[in-house]
Amino acid sequence: MSFGEWQEWQNGMLGQWVYVPSVWLKPGDEIPTCPDCGTPFRKTQEYPNIAGYQANCLDEHDPDRIAQTERERLWLGAKASATV
Numbered sequence: 001m002s003f004g005e006w007q008e009w010q011n012g013m014l015g016q017w018v019y020v021p022s023v024w025l026k027p028g029d030e031i032p033t034c035p036d037c038g039t040p041f042r043k044t045q046e047y048p049n050i051a052g053y054q055a056n057c058l059d060e061h062d063p064d065r066i067a068q069t070e071r072e073r074l075w076l077g078a079k080a081s082a083t084v
């Protein structure tokens with residue numbers, strides 16, 4: 001699981017890319033767990049002979065989860081001061 005840099009997107013929003021690991025498994029295969037926290041992957045897609053699983057613990061590892069509110073406030077503050 002990895003998180004990118006915060007950056008301004010073309011629509012003026014402050015955004016961040018996130019890479020969430022996912023795998024394809026055959027029936028009977030062991031469901032993988034997050035190497036960081038051990039949370040089992042969540043099934044996201046299912047076909048007769050294969051199923052897609054994806055890490056289900058994004059929030060647990062988001063380094064900005066707590067700081068995000070503060071960042072948004074700072075960002076809005078910067079915009080406001082630019083229009084003065």
Ligand SMILES: [Zn+2]
Pocket residue numbers: 034035036037038039057058060061
């Ligand atoms: Zn995890």
